[in-house]
């Protein structure tokens with residue numbers, strides 16, 4: 001499944017650590033929330049980068065104590081209609097100031113591109129059979145947005161003062 | 168009225184183009200029906216019993232003549248020459264073809280309209296008092312805030328995939344004509360002692376199989392905190408609302424499960440954390456929106472019109488219509504005209520394309536180019552000079568729109584039911600027609616007085632039966648329709664949920680049972696009590712006795 005960042009397919013340097021496996025000192029690994037909790041000391045000492053994948057029912061507040069050691073947080077879409085991870089992302093960015101990589105996994109559809117970007121996701125594991133072309137077309141389909149205080153490439157009314165006045 | 172600027176126009180055009188692409192991908196098999204479904208729903212497109220249904224938003228119920236003519240054009244070109252006005256200030260077309268829908272949305276965009284989020288598990292069309300801006304009892308016009316919320320909720324990045332649909336209503340009056348306590352969020356605009364605007368906030372109301380009145384979570388929310396506070400509510404709901412059972416997914420269930428106090432505490436905590444970034448627009452933008460709702464150019468008139476007085480004396484029918492269908496306006500010499508879409512024996516809320524054009528013409532000539540849609544499935548001309556009332560009445564009569572039954576027994580709310588709706592368990596339109604014929608004789612229904620009869624074709628309660636003085640719910644048992652009656656519901660400022668009186672009735676017996684209830688009321692009422700007042704005094708017993716003795 002292709003990994004997308006900034007409208008391009010990129011190589012994925014991260015691997016999800018198997019449940020039983022030893023946490024390696026090197027390399028980019030994604031842990032479960034439980035491994036993260038239990039291995040705090042070990043993780044702080046790692047040379048490689050550390051990420052965590054949480055379920056969409058988890059409280060993002062649980063990650064607060066670990067944020068200094070986290071370079072990636074992967075949030076899950078068990079179905080693309082299950083939108084809890086949008087609010088998890090928002091809390092991580094705004095309440096906890098997480099500045100690392102936010103990754104969308106699971107049932108990630110091209111048609112979500114604009115929404116995902118605006119709440120602060122950076123990378124997207126595109127679900128089965130969709131092309132980068134469709135993703136990018138969708139990501140660019142709306143260039144304007146009404147909501148203030150969100151990120152992403154869409155412009156709010158204040159940001160597009162050069163648009164012509166009403167006819 | 169709000170007018171799109173280039174920003175709004177571009178936004179809606181881009182949205183149409185995006186949907187056109189999705190329809191094409193569906194046709195090419197690139198999107199499965201499961202994937203396409205939520206996308207089309209968020210563009211107002213349902214798949215019904217016989218065909219697609221397109222639901223178009225009339226934000227907070229306000230329309231211009233030009234927009235109404237476009238709705239008529241769509242009814243003629245893409246439907247069968249009519250449209251159906253709903254209880255949420257929308258209009259529904261029952262026969263569009265899927266490939267035509269992007270074109271229909273394109274036509275709507277030309278007149279600053281859309282079908283965005285009239286369906287799906289997202290924030291739906293924001294509704295408001297249909298007399299907003301003109302009602303004599305109003306504190307402040309709620310429409311600028313309704314428009315602000317329309318914009319804020321449109322394609323909200325965080326709240327487009329909620330556990331369930333989400334409905335917001337706002338009023339600016341003490342009298343509640345927007346049924347705010349039956350909404351997921353209900354807002355009452357008010358002013359503090361310094362004259363600043365703010366809101367009383369209710370959360371967790373709703374109909375459906377678990378009817379609930381919204382709980383008050385804030386007595387005062389400063390105007391500038393509105394969107395930030397709404398986001399806090401939405402975030403708590405999005406994270407914690409149930410997603411395992413669609414019947415338990417509305418916010419009312421969450422509020423009920425946590426208790427209003429705990430729910431409110433969670434919202435306050437979320438609200439306190441969301442200081443920056445700024446969600447509300449600046450003062451300039453609020454002023455820009457509010458300016459569109461400045462009072463139109465009213466003439467300076469005397470409040471009483473001698474010509475009108477004369478006509479009222481001479482024409483009894485006209486006087487009867489004025490008494491029921493005309494309401495007090497905040498400006499001297501003006502009146503609010505309520506147009507009934509409930510002809511005796513007709514389909515509640517249906518209007519033909521010709522009728523829509525007739526109303527558009529009247530709005531242009533006599534109502535400062537404004538029309539409103541009420542949640543009771545009627546139309547409103549909000550700015551009619553009293554001296555023009557007679558001409559308006561005559562013209563309405565020519566188009567079958569002069570029924571003098573606003574608020575009476577034949578002013579029935581009914582959902583489409585089994586005649587159209589894929590979820591229905593029983594028909595509701597024929598039931599409405601039956602009752603309306605039975606009670607609709609003009610002198611008879613005037614004698615009965617204020618009466619709200621509301622009919623739903625299934626437990627989803629789109630016909631608001633829980634809020635009906637007499638509520639009717641259509642169900643099915645072993646292949647036969649039967650109907651449950653509730654009494655004592657109300658959607659106004661004294662909101663209450665109706666109570667079931669007992670076993671249901673067959674479609675043959677139903678209208679007779681309703682008539683018995685009405686007759687019982689007429690007999691037992693004291694000193695001109697309304698049905699609701701009498702019911703609240705005597706309770707269900709006398710009605711039960713009478714109904715089950717005879718039916």
Ligand code: SF4
Nearest residue numbers: 582588591624625629
């Ligand atoms: S109440 Fe039921 S039958 Fe009526 S429109 Fe709603 S879902 Fe359909």
